[in-house]
Amino acid sequence: MSAATNTSSRWTPYALSLPALALFALMVLLPLALTALLSIQQYDAEKGVQGGYTLASYALVLGDSYYYEIFFRTGWVAALVTLICVLVGAPEAYILSRMGKPWRSIFLLVVLAPLLVSVVVRAFGWSLLLGPNGVVNQVFGALGIGVVKMLYTPTAVVVALVHVMLPFMVIPVWTSLQKLDPMVESAALSLQASQWTVMRRIVLPQITPGLLSGSLIVFGLSASALVIPGLLGGRRLKMVATVIYDEYLQELNWPLGAAIALALLVVNLVVMLTYNAVLEGGYARRMGRS
């Protein structure tokens, strides 16, 4: 590297990254530290945040079945969304990768472009589709099924979350499929392997890393989604994100909101790290053995 001959170059990368680092220290690290501090501050319903320190907010979250229920509901919704995204996103990415020249990039854009449209617009679109007079219920009516209540139920939340998250699953699976040589599949087929065996022994191992990272992103984003449950879940269907919103902007019990937000962050990171360690470890072992 040419710059390495320069004596001052040891400090060059630090000087180059200093402005970005300063902003992130001020706007990410400091606020997170302040929030951690806030979560152990005393709170009084009449007087607001007090000077003393206490673990009361955490005790409240851990000791109340109301919060268990909300964490549990958020967990299963995020897990279900992740599962559906795997079952839909992986085959879709595979079909896309096998398409011919112009169609492949056109449909890749169709699947991925909604990513760039604001989530409020997409949530609103789903509320139009799933409402009592919406298109979906009109189709159900024409089929003789009758009106099904979907809006303001977990169904609407799951459907809309899958719509928002699917691109995050298709992208990593698509990326890992790009590294798969189609000749390997052809070779296996010509050696009398069944289509099923090719899928199980060649395609699936190839896309496993993509499925893993896609699942992590989808789970993490679903568990912390605010707008979709806020607009499609209604007032009674509480999720962790909407409870944090309520504590901060309506109840004004910031220490409790901070405690739940940090719990969400920690649970998120723990799920990501263990999932990663367990499945990637297993994946590495399997690959090592075969």
Add this chain to the structure above:
Amino acid sequence: MTRTGPVAMAFHACVTVFMLAPLVIVCLVAFTPENTLSIPWGTYSLRWFRAVFEHSDLMHSFWNSLGVATVAATLSVALAVPAGIAIARYEFRGRQALNGLLLSPLIVPHLVLGVAMLRLFALVGARGSTTWLALAHVVIVTPYALRLTVAALAGLDRSAEQAALSLGASHLTVFRRITLPLMLPGITGGWMLAFINSFDEVTMSIFVTSPQTVTLPVRMYMIATESIDPMMAAVSALMVAVTAAAMIVLDRLYGLDKVLVGQH
């Protein structure tokens, strides 16, 4: 070689309809002449678009969002280009940590960033300040600008730089005349992606905006939680149109599939 069977094609058609349905429906309903959320059959009307342009709160939020997104995208590129050069071109202690920190807004939920920044804003009295709101947006969109900068540098053929240096050009001249022009598609792509993401951001902004600084998606969220009428569909259709226009520009400049797939 392509053996896509009928089952696969039907599956693919369902996924395509599923992905497009909510966007298509808001664009259709936006043209309804009725007072209700209905799909217009035969008669179309622009009355709800006129209602949007006459809605002073919405228009105020729109201009505010446009300003915040422009400032945030520009600042994030100004920070991400030097930081990206450091990360892509130098080996130094803390390089991985720096990269992780600058990409962290992709992993730390925007909700958590939002409440954390709300605490900071409350302590320094920054609520209601557009400058601080724009800085918060810089944090959210810097990962996109950074990744495209690093990708641009990684794909850059260094022989032209070395040739210029061996012919006596200074480091500054090499950067200004060779490196920067070669990085330009990546930088403009990063700016556009940062702009779109800032313009669309809602989860963090809900916490850090105040009545004077409400951005368009936050205003839409607030309206939608109270009542929904066809005006919401008209705003949504306009947002889809703005995004589509930005996507076309982005595609011409950089290649949309590269941006989207590289986004992961």
